[in-house]
Amino acid sequence: MTTFEDRLWAELVTEHEHRLQAPQPPTAPAASIPPTSTRTHHRRRRRPALITGTALATATAATAAALILSASTSAPPAYAVTTNSDGTVTVTLNDISAITGLNAELARDGINAQAIPMTANCPVNAPLVTMPAGTDPTTYTMTIVPSQIPAGYTGVLAAGQTASGQVELLQGALRPPVPACVNSTPAQIHYIDPAHASPAMKAAIAKARRAAEAAGKP
Amino acid sequence: MSAPPATAAPTDRVLREFEAVYRTNVAGVTAFFARRCLEPQLVADLTSETFVEAIGSLHSFDPSRGTARAWLFGIARHVYARHCERTANRHAAVAELAGRRELGEDEIEELAARIDDQRAGRELLSRLARLPELERTALELVELAGLAPREAARALDVSPAALRVRLFRARNRLRKEQERT
Numbered sequence: 362m363t364t365f366e367d368r369l370w371a372e373l374v375t376e377h378e379h380r381l382q383a384p385q386p387p388t389a390p391a392a393s394i395p396p397t398s399t400r401t402h403h404r405r406r407r408r409p410a411l412i413t414g415t416a417l418a419t420a421t422a423a424t425a426a427a428l429i430l431s432a433s434t435s436a437p438p439a440y441a442v443t444t445n446s447d448g449t450v451t452v453t454l455n456d457i458s459a460i461t462g463l464n465a466e467l468a469r470d471g472i473n474a475q476a477i478p479m480t481a482n483c484p485v486n487a488p489l490v491t492m493p494a495g496t497d498p499t500t501y502t503m504t505i506v507p508s509q510i511p512a513g514y515t516g517v518l519a520a521g522q523t524a525s526g527q528v529e530l531l532q533g534a535l536r537p538p539v540p541a542c543v544n545s546t547p548a549q550i551h552y553i554d555p556a557h558a559s560p561a562m563k564a565a566i567a568k569a570r571r572a573a574e575a576a577g578k579p
Numbered sequence: 580m581s582a583p584p585a586t587a588a589p590t591d592r593v594l595r596e597f598e599a600v601y602r603t604n605v606a607g608v609t610a611f612f613a614r615r616c617l618e619p620q621l622v623a624d625l626t627s628e629t630f631v632e633a634i635g636s637l638h639s640f641d642p643s644r645g646t647a648r649a650w651l652f653g654i655a656r657h658v659y660a661r662h663c664e665r666t667a668n669r670h671a672a673v674a675e676l677a678g679r680r681e682l683g684e685d686e687i688e689e690l691a692a693r694i695d696d697q698r699a700g701r702e703l704l705s706r707l708a709r710l711p712e713l714e715r716t717a718l719e720l721v722e723l724a725g726l727a728p729r730e731a732a733r734a735l736d737v738s739p740a741a742l743r744v745r746l747f748r749a750r751n752r753l754r755k756e757q758e759r760t
Contacts, residue, residue, distance in 0.1 A: 365686045369627055
């Protein structure tokens with residue numbers, strides 16, 4: 362083992378030990394978590410939602426094919442919010458235009474999270490701090506773990522649309538007020554949980570946030 | 580993954596298993612980036628990013644679907660693609676700054692040596708520059724990173740049959756290039 366490899370391992374353990382030791386956020390298929398409440402809303406033609414980021418790397422082609430097949434045979438709901446018995450919240454968004462309805466639903470259920478559109482031309486370069494998100498590549502829904510949202514932050518589901526029209530969701534947290542939209546530039550996404558970031562990373566995140574706030578002002 | 584001691588607490592087991600995955604694969608992942616970048620700091624950042632992302636998606640890793648090595652190379656490929664998008668973008672500075680860990684002199688030297696070690700691999704990749712990225716990476720993972728074709732298929736998220744076609748094309752192209760020179 363070399364110096365670089367040892368130091369990197371030490372850094373990974375220091376900064377991410379909580380994710381390696383704490384039980385991972387529940388990711389079991391929704392079917393195995395008995396839902397306590399589910400409301401779904403039907404709209405016109407739907408496309409399967411696709412979660413970007415790490416889930417994409419592990420989603421299999423077979424799963425994606427199965428989803429596209431099921432999407433063409435039956436219309437899934439525009440959005441769905443399910444509060445699970447373990448306190449986690451499963452969110453599905455199949456139609457980008459249903460964000461308003463989804464947010465109303467989240468607010469009604471008292472969930473500290475909001476969906477916002479993620480577009481290439483949004484002037485807000487919010488440094489979205491991504492959290493350990495429960496994602497389920499088999500159903501392409503996203504699980505919010507409210508206990509993982511840092512104090513003083515609001516959970517954010519950035520909802521974008523790929524060139525082919527598929528919805529993509531990215532989960533993170535921002536300090537309120539939550540902007541009306543967020544820029545989809547990958548550079549703005551930081552894979553760091555602020556509660557466990559090193560002082561240097563915290564400073565970098567704070568600097569990026571200040572820049573984003575300045576850029577977001579008219 | 581090596582079997583953890585039977586007495587290990589369940590939470591400790593995750594850490595031990597991940598450490599085994601890290602120790603086994605970190606050199607291969609570093610080499611993957613050393614074939615693409617000439618900057619030690621960048622190789623370190625992208626290697627770090629790959630493992631941070633692996634920790635984040637640990638819960639979705641399913642050993643029945645493929646090896647940990649295939650899973651990691653799949654992540655490494657996405658990390659590199661994202662890096663390319665970032666550098667093509669004017670906001671690059673912010674993200675690069677956030678991910679940066681200052682390297683020690685000894686680490687810089689060590690990584691510079693690894694970058695040097697990958698000279699032949701870089702040359703191979705540059706000869707395949709005109710091939711689609713998928714074919715180039717398929718050949719790289721099998722010939723240079725030592726993955727079994729099945730693992731490479733998993734890392735690239737294609738079927739084993741599709742991978743064979745890609746490999747065949749990439750090798751053909753390489754042969755033609757060699758005949759020409």
